[in-house]
Amino acid sequence: xxxxxxGGTIVTSEKTxxxxxxxxxxxxxxxxxxxxxxxxxxxxATGMYIFPGAIxxxxxxxxxxxxxxxxxxxxxxSIAALYGGTTSIIDFVTPSKNESLVSAFEKRLKEAKNSKxxxxxxxxxxxxxxxxxxxxxxxxxQFGITSFKTYMAYKGLIGIEENxxxxxxxxxxxxNALVTVHCENGNEILKLQKNFIxxxxxxxxxxxxxxxxxxxxxxxxxxxxxxxxxxxxxxxVHTSAKESLEMIEEAQSKxxxxxxxxxxxxxxxxxxxxxxxxxxxxxxxxxxxxxxxEDQRYLWKGLKNGSIKVVATDHCPxxxxxxxxxxxxxxxxxxxxxxxxxxxxSLLYTYGVLKNRISINQxxxxxxxxxxxxxxxxxxxxxxxxxxxxxxxxxxxxxxNIISAKTxxxxxxxxxxxxxxxxxxxxxxxxxxxxxxxxxxxxSKDFAGNYLKRK
Ligand SMILES: [Zn+2]
Numbered sequence: 001x002x003x004x005x006x007g008g009t010i011v012t013s014e015k016t017x018x019x020x021x022x023x024x025x026x027x028x029x030x031x032x033x034x035x036x037x038x039x040x041x042x043x044x045a046t047g048m049y050i051f052p053g054a055i056x057x058x059x060x061x062x063x064x065x066x067x068x069x070x071x072x073x074x075x076x077x078s079i080a081a082l083y084g085g086t087t088s089i090i091d092f093v094t095p096s097k098n099e100s101l102v103s104a105f106e107k108r109l110k111e112a113k114n115s116k117x118x119x120x121x122x123x124x125x126x127x128x129x130x131x132x133x134x135x136x137x138x139x140x141x142q143f144g145i146t147s148f149k150t151y152m153a154y155k156g157l158i159g160i161e162e163n164x165x166x167x168x169x170x171x172x173x174x175x176n177a178l179v180t181v182h183c184e185n186g187n188e189i190l191k192l193q194k195n196f197i198x199x200x201x202x203x204x205x206x207x208x209x210x211x212x213x214x215x216x217x218x219x220x221x222x223x224x225x226x227x228x229x230x231x232x233x234x235x236x237v238h239t240s241a242k243e244s245l246e247m248i249e250e251a252q253s254k255x256x257x258x259x260x261x262x263x264x265x266x267x268x269x270x271x272x273x274x275x276x277x278x279x280x281x282x283x284x285x286x287x288x289x290x291x292x293x294e295d296q297r298y299l300w301k302g303l304k305n306g307s308i309k310v311v312a313t314d315h316c317p318x319x320x321x322x323x324x325x326x327x328x329x330x331x332x333x334x335x336x337x338x339x340x341x342x343x344x345x346s347l348l349y350t351y352g353v354l355k356n357r358i359s360i361n362q363x364x365x366x367x368x369x370x371x372x373x374x375x376x377x378x379x380x381x382x383x384x385x386x387x388x389x390x391x392x393x394x395x396x397x398x399x400x401n402i403i404s405a406k407t408x409x410x411x412x413x414x415x416x417x418x419x420x421x422x423x424x425x426x427x428x429x430x431x432x433x434x435x436x437x438x439x440x441x442x443x444s445k446d447f448a449g450n451y452l453k454r455k
Contacts, residue, residue, distance in 0.1 A: 001024070001025055002022065002023065002024050002029075002040040002041065002275070003022070003040060003041075003394070004021070004041070004043070005020060005021040005023070005043045005050065006020045006037075006042060006045065006046075007020070007044055007045050007396060008046070008048050008049065009048070009049050010031070011049050011360050011361060011363075012361065013362075013370070014361060015028075015361070019031055019073045020032065020035045021050060021384065022035045023392070023430070024433070025390075026387075027433070028386055028387065028390050028392075041111050043201070045129055045382070047396075048395055048397070048427055051345075051368065051393040052348070052369065052381070052388070053085070053088060053368065053392060053429070053431065054084075054085050054344065054393065055088045055089070055090070055371040055375075055377065056081060056088070056312050056313055056344065057090045057310055057312045058263070058312035058314050058315075059081075059090070059091050059341055060314070060315065060316035060337065061077040061089075061115075061314070061315070062074060062111055065335045066333070067323045067324075067327075067334075067335040069399055070316045071318055071319050071323065071411050072317055072339065072410055072412065073114070073411070074091075074111065074114050074115040075115065075116065076411040077341055077411070078114075078115045078117040078119070079116050079242070079445075080408065081341045082442070083347045083437060083440065084345050084407045084422055085393040085426040085427065085429055085431075086117065087117050087391040088119065088381055089117050089341070090120045090147075090375060092108075092122050092124050093108040093121045093122070093123075094126065094158060095124065096126065096281065097158075098273045099126075100131070101132070101135040101139055102135055102138055103147070105121070105123065111357060112451070114448075116431075116445070116447045117199070118432075118450050119449050120452035121143075121145055122148065123145045123149065124150070125148050125164075126158040126159075126160065132167070134167075136148065137177060139258070140177050140449065142453065143453070144454045146455065147179070147375055148178070149182070149237075150164075150180070150181050150182070151186075152165070152184055152185060152219045152222075153182055153189060153191060153287060154182075154263065155186030155189075165181070166229075166322065167227055169230040169234075170230050170232070172232050173231050173232045173294070173387050178233050178234070178259075179227070179233070179235070180237050181219075181236055181237065182238070183220045183223055184211060184219050184220035184287065185218055185418075187213045188218070189210055189211055192209070193210045196209065197330065197331075197332065202329055202331055202332060203281065204274055204285050204327075204379075206329040207274070207332075208290070208333065209250040211289045213219075216243075216244050217246075220236060220239075220435040221247050227258065228256055231433055234257070235258075235374065236259070236260050237261050237314070237315050238263050238266065239260045239262045239266070240288040240295065241288070241295055242298035243293075245299065247259060247383045248260045249307045252307055259342075260302065260307060261308070261309065261312050262302070263311065263312055264298050264311065264347045264348060264417075265314075265416060266288075266291065266295070266296065267296055267299055268291065268301060268347060268351055268420070269416060270290055270291065270292055270296060271289065271291055279325055282324040282325060282327065282334055283416055285334040286336055286337055289451065298419070300357045300358075303357070303366060304357060304358055304362070306362075308366070310374060312344075313340035314337070314340070316336070316337025316410065317339030317410055318335045318337060318338075318412070320414040321413055338411045339415065339416070340410055340416070343420075345367060345421075346400070346401065346422040346425055348366075348424070349395075350424065352386075369383060375440055377454055390428040390430055390432055390433040392429075393426050393429055393430075394427045394428040394430070395424060395427065396424065397427075398423075399423070399424065399425050400421060400422070401423075401425060402418040402419065402421050404418055425440065426440075427439065431447065432450075434447055
């Protein structure tokens with residue numbers, strides 16, 4: 001099967017140029033002008049951009065919580081991702097404390113079998129025991145899992161102690177793997193939460209107030225110190241606070257391998273939403289919480305100067321009815337998370353590229369090329385070049401859209417970007433050489449995503 005895309009403007013993380021692209025079966029087989037067009041299907045991409053398929057390196061589909069599973073499963077979430085131009089995702093294996101990493105991986109692989117995008121996993125280390133180091137090695141060498149997730153928050157559940165994180169880091173160094181960290185001081189959060197609940201302060205606003213910026217930044221500082229001590233590269237997920245990014249930038253300026261990720265919600269929403277009346281305020285309960293406008297400005301600056309490497313979504317939706325509202329009388333019972341897998345590109349294109357906060361090449365870098373490089377998928381993913389997978393987004397810069405839970409494809413009764421206007425959307429999404437989305441319509445469900453072994 002051959003597919004020729006003509007007349008489009010290719011945008012990579014480094015260059016913007018007019019060129020045709022030839023796809024043969026699942027791969028890009030030629031990039032250039034005047035490619036011979038015998039016996040090929042043709043797509044006219046005149047006036048459109050050609051991006052490498054986007055990679056969302058931080059999603060939680062089918063995540064078990066006391067309020068039930070996150071509302072998108074691998075099929076619905078990955079389809080929503082494709083509608084928005086994301087063709088690969090990295091989700092998580094989250095073993096319960098002392099569960100074998102290997103059996104948790106095998107279970108998770110089955111849960112993900114209906115994914116329509118290609119998918120990989122970060123392995124969460126939720127406790128440390130005598131088998132963990134050995135099992136981490138199996139993850140890297142046999143399963144192609146090259147990144148481990150740790151939580152400084154969620155103490156007593158999946159969070160670990162500093163001495164355990166240090167063991168994870170030491171082992172990761174030996175395995176040439178990356179450690180990713182949710183930086184928030186869990187003990188401090190628990191203390192603040194208890195005080196608020198004790199004095200009858202139960203509204204979502206107190207979720208935000210029990211996760212102040214200093215709780216994140218203090219944890220970032222400690223994690224950077226441990227990473228320096230052990231020589232381990234670290235990736236700070238969902239950086240939300242200015243203070244945190246300042247510390248990350250300081251470490252980067254000394255040459256330390258500290259990567260930073262942020263998410264559209266921290267760039268585009270602020271903490272004023274916690275003053276909305278119930279039940280609306282429930283939907284913004286995420287960790288870390290939304291911050292101030294000043295934090296947003298600093299994060300945009302970080303994207304522009306490159307100190308933030310990746311924009312992912314932390315997609316973890318819950319329905320307002322029946323899930324989020326289980327904490328209507330106690331903010332500690334509200335499941336933490338919100339959806340966003342579908343709108344990352346349109347939001348970042350509209351509010352980043354079109355507002356001149358980042359260049360279009362930086363847009364491609366943070367949504368596709370950088371996550372591919374950081375997480376061991378490059379150049380199979382994240383590039384428009386001969387030999388790369390033919391995961392391609394043909395971006396139409398013209399259409400205007402309004403985001404709404406009524407029209408989105410995420411399986412959730414609410415959307416934190418409700419009413420946001422966007423400009424630009426995928427005209428075509430091509431996954432491994434197959435057109436799966438055309439003019440905002442899913443062609444068929446007759447295709448499957450593949451598990452991504454990373455290097
Ligand atoms: Zn997350």
